[in-house]
Amino acid sequence: MATQTKSTTSIADSVEHATERVVELNEKATENGRKASAAYLNSYEKAVLSLADSYERAAGATRLDWVSSVASAQADFTREITKAYTSAARELVR
Secondary structure, three states: OHHHHHHHHHHHHHHHHHHHHHHHHHHHHHHHHHHHHHHHHHHHHHHHHHHHHHHHHHHHOOOOHHHHHHHHHHHHHHHHHHHHHHHHHHHHHO
């Protein structure tokens, strides 16, 4: 009977250790996912804002006031939408 108890205890210890390991790996995976999401959002935001800036500069180079005004309004709208989107996404990732 002592052998069965020892074997049962050994199995219980193995299961407990495996469970702890799975929890630890799950926490690491979750944290790495958060980091990757944050990096993606930062890259996305920088790329879109840079594109909006370039668009606005290119329109300003035409020296036509109405083209510059329209492009500036579109670039501002794009910046605002991008900042709102990335801010909301960051809140979900936390």
